[in-house]
Amino acid sequence: MARLKSVWVYHVDAGSCNGCDIEVLDVISPYYDLERLGIKVVPNPRHADALLITGPLTRQTRIGIRKAYEAMPPKPRIVVAIGTCASSGGIFYNSYALYNTSPERGRDRLRSGGPEMVVPIDMYIPGCPPSPEEILYGIAQLLGIKEKKMHGEYWKALPPGEEGDGVSFTIPERPLSLRLWITLRDELRRVVGYYDRDAVLDDFMKLLEQAQKDENPRERLHDLVTGYFLKEKDSRVKVAMRFLEETYWSLVDEYGEWGESLRKIGKSART
Numbered sequence: 001m002a003r004l005k006s007v008w009v010y011h012v013d014a015g016s017c018n019g020c021d022i023e024v025l026d027v028i029s030p031y032y033d034l035e036r037l038g039i040k041v042v043p044n045p046r047h048a049d050a051l052l053i054t055g056p057l058t059r060q061t062r063i064g065i066r067k068a069y070e071a072m073p074p075k076p077r078i079v080v081a082i083g084t085c086a087s088s089g090g091i092f093y094n095s096y097a098l099y100n101t102s103p104e105r106g107r108d109r110l111r112s113g114g115p116e117m118v119v120p121i122d123m124y125i126p127g128c129p130p131s132p133e134e135i136l137y138g139i140a141q142l143l144g145i146k147e148k149k150m151h152g153e154y155w156k157a158l159p160p161g162e163e164g165d166g167v168s169f170t171i172p173e174r175p176l177s178l179r180l181w182i183t184l185r186d187e188l189r190r191v192v193g194y195y196d197r198d199a200v201l202d203d204f205m206k207l208l209e210q211a212q213k214d215e216n217p218r219e220r221l222h223d224l225v226t227g228y229f230l231k232e233k234d235s236r237v238k239v240a241m242r243f244l245e246e247t248y249w250s251l252v253d254e255y256g257e258w259g260e261s262l263r264k265i266g267k268s269a270r271t
């Protein structure tokens with residue numbers, strides 16, 4: 001990037017825990033004095049050359065982030081992701097509150113996340129949170145004042161059993177039953193949050209175990225869930241059980257497409 005003499009920046013929070021925001025505030029305080037590098041924080045994206053984003057991009061903030069990006073002048077329109085959350089979704093990467101378009105959500109796969117799902121990112125400054133010095137160092141690189149000390153390599157994640165060109169690694173295979181359980185647990189969080197999630201899932205897995213002993217597990221599971229449904233008084237739990245039943249079979253069908261051996265998953269769920 002060409003040397004930039006002065007950059008006006010606009011800071012947006014895409015759902016951070018505020019840890020990164022505090023560090024950004026620190027950087028603009030007189031102690032670190034960001035303005036000595038020619039950087040000025042502005043209150044409006046229309047005046048900004050660069051957008052500083054903190055946080056993992058929630059479903060609520062995605063529209064605001066996109067609008068802020070579009071409101072900026074077309075050039076240089078730099079976007080800096082500050083913090084691990086803004087770089088990849090961080091510890092919140094599989095949260096139900098986040099915006100995530102990946103079809104691999106909850107399926108024991110590496111996923112992309114963070115604001116890069118709605119805006120192109122020019123610079124990542126990872127850290128949880130990054131220290132003010134790290135943020136300054138990143139911004140100094142952006143301005144062309146400092147050279148990069150380290151150079152990244154592009155690593156590509158491949159599904160088990162596949163080989164690819166260049167630098168790649170294979171995601172370790174996990175037992176399918178475990179993968180199913182993890183996915184159900186992830187998906188259930190979207191429906192009931194943390195409210196009794198594990199208790200509901202445990203009940204469902206017990207019903208599933210019973211259903212697997214039957215010749216027609218799909219019908220048997222449906223009957224068992226209906227019985228549970230009629231006895232249960234809490235409507236949230238009822239909805240969660242029906243959701244688990246539907247999600248379970250859609251996952252079995254989906255995973256089943258990967259190969260015949262995977263079709264046996266229904267027989268060994270959470271062994």
Ligand code: SF4
Pocket residue numbers: 015016017018019020021054055056083084085086090091127128129130
């Ligand atoms: S990177 Fe860490 S400090 Fe920053 S928003 Fe995420 S959790 Fe908070």
